Amino acid sequence: MFTGIIEALGQVKGIEQEGSNRTFEIESHLASELKIDQSVAHNGVCLTVIAVAGDRYKVTAIDETMKKTNLGEWKEGTQVNLERCMPANGRFDGHIVQGHVDLTAVCTGRKEEGGSWLFDFSYPEGTSHMTVEKGSITVNGVSLTCFNSKDNSFRVAIIPYTFEHTNFHQLKEGMQVNLEFDIIGKYLQKIALRQMGK
Known part of the structure; x- marks a missing residue:
């Protein structure tokens, strides 16, 4: 994990x-x-x-x-x-990440804003995956909080430290990234769909 x-x-x-x-x-x-x-x-x-x-x-x-x-x-x-992988006695600083990528997304926007950066991503429609406002998302292995959450797109804000110490500084519009959606959200979604008979 x-x-x-x-x-x-x-x-x-x-x-x-x-x-x-x-x-x-x-x-x-x-x-x-x-x-x-x-x-x-x-x-x-x-x-x-x-x-x-x-x-x-x-x-x-x-x-x-x-x-x-x-x-x-x-x-x-x-x-x-x-x-x-996280040691059993380590601090849990991000969120639960399995290292199992769900799908890829495309960077659709990159904008500098007051020392930080905003990145927009979109992923294929018709998948069972989803984000929620202020929920967790993993982009290229980085634990982030998403906002402007829509059916198949979201935005994240990147602080200067993360920008410099990850490959976000090389990320441009049109490039692909790996997404892993929040595991708790995926389980809850599956339970809800079963209860609705889907």
């Missing part, structure tokens, strides 16, 4: 295609603290460490992960938000 509080930025240094799977080599100062079989969230995608060497490590994404996330857009040099 994760909290959506990004620990570091990593950089993609190599990509290998192995059948329908894709292995990524990531460079990060966190590498020396990682071990094989450890779970690390990459732009909100939980991936297992399969090798560690110096300041680099490798993770593999299966075909299903590639189809549901923005990992297919990664290339050498891409910056990636990283978070290790």
